Amino acid sequence: MTVGRPFQPAIAVVWFLLTLASPLFANPAPPHFRDLADWARLHDLRISTRGDLLLLTNRWMRFRFQKDSNKVSFNEVEYRLSDILPTVQGRYRISQRDIDTLLSPLISPPKRRGPPIRMIAINAGHGGKDPGNIEGSRQEKIYTLALAKRLAERLRAAGLKVTLIRDDDTFIPLETRAVKANKSGADLYISLHFNGFDGPGRAGVQGLETYCLTPAGASSSNDAHRHGGSWSAGNAFDRENITLAQQIHTSLLDQTSLPDRGVRRARFKELTLLKMPGVLIEIGYMTHPSDTPYIYTEKLRDQLASAIAEGVIRHKRLLERGKPE
Numbered sequence: 001m002t003v004g005r006p007f008q009p010a011i012a013v014v015w016f017l018l019t020l021a022s023p024l025f026a027n028p029a030p031p032h033f034r035d036l037a038d039w040a041r042l043h044d045l046r047i048s049t050r051g052d053l054l055l056l057t058n059r060w061m062r063f064r065f066q067k068d069s070n071k072v073s074f075n076e077v078e079y080r081l082s083d084i085l086p087t088v089q090g091r092y093r094i095s096q097r098d099i100d101t102l103l104s105p106l107i108s109p110p111k112r113r114g115p116p117i118r119m120i121a122i123n124a125g126h127g128g129k130d131p132g133n134i135e136g137s138r139q140e141k142i143y144t145l146a147l148a149k150r151l152a153e154r155l156r157a158a159g160l161k162v163t164l165i166r167d168d169d170t171f172i173p174l175e176t177r178a179v180k181a182n183k184s185g186a187d188l189y190i191s192l193h194f195n196g197f198d199g200p201g202r203a204g205v206q207g208l209e210t211y212c213l214t215p216a217g218a219s220s221s222n223d224a225h226r227h228g229g230s231w232s233a234g235n236a237f238d239r240e241n242i243t244l245a246q247q248i249h250t251s252l253l254d255q256t257s258l259p260d261r262g263v264r265r266a267r268f269k270e271l272t273l274l275k276m277p278g279v280l281i282e283i284g285y286m287t288h289p290s291d292t293p294y295i296y297t298e299k300l301r302d303q304l305a306s307a308i309a310e311g312v313i314r315h316k317r318l319l320e321r322g323k324p325e
């Protein structure tokens with residue numbers, strides 16, 4: 001018998017407790033999971049399966065869930081769950097966090113409290129010493145500003161007020177952008193960006209991504225392995241953020257030929273500090289020849305501005321009526 005042996009059970013217990021505790025420290029709000037089929041029945045959705053897919057449908061809605069995946073499609077548009085969908089004894093489980101911050105607002109947009117949506121803050125990504133993506137002689141900051149100005153015209157024509165976070169080629173730190181939007185009294189915040197990808201498989205990477213703030217305690221879509229991130233000011237608008245993202249993203253997909261890369265979640269600095277609902281849109285890739293006409297040509301950029309404006313107006317109508325159209 002070795003001297004250490006009597007202590008081994010104690011070490012095992014401590015190790016076991018640490019193992020249990022570590023996800024709790026990393027993720028301050030562990031999600032509570034519910035049976036997805038029960039949730040579907042509550043909302044009069046028919047349930048069917050096809051291989052690893054679970055479909056929930058009725059006359060107006062169609063959800064497509066995938067086993068062990070964080071992707072879900074709603075009415076043929078892709079979204080990301082905060083928590084990967086597990087199955088337990090063949091039954092799909094969904095986190096309460098995803099019900100509250102994704103599924104519920106998708107099927108029933110939140111009702112707006114307080115006065116109607118009146119002013120929109122538009123952020124043209126990058127500027128000044130920060131060019132954003134560079135592709136040959138093209139700099140992202142030039143095109144985000146051009147789109148911001150055109151979007152402002154569209155929104156003003158629809159009777160809304162607009163605050164441009166920058167209206168010239170100036171560098172503004174991310175924190176300052178959010179603070180500026182907060183001070184302006186804007187009701188919504190829209191940040192405009194164009195993407196770029198230089199890795200292997202570049203020819204296959206194109207399309208539209210819309211980001212809203214990651215719900216408190218969940219992982220970002222771009223960072224599936226890291227938990228953490230506590231509550232931030234922007235999390236007060238988790239439900240409104242999803243509705244805004246849904247309306248703008250769907251409108252852009254309807255009015256352009258940009259492929260759908262999903263409504264995603266991220267803790268972008270400008271979104272965490274916002275005291276209003278907000279989204280960040282990556283409208284196509286400067287590194288893909290099918291996307292660049294939307295970015296570089298005025299005519300197609302106008303189409304983007306119209307589509308985003310229409311998404312904002314649909315969002316306004318939905319929230320002010322408090323029920324789906």
Ligand SMILES: [Zn+2]
Nearest residue numbers: 125132193194
């Ligand atoms: Zn950018």
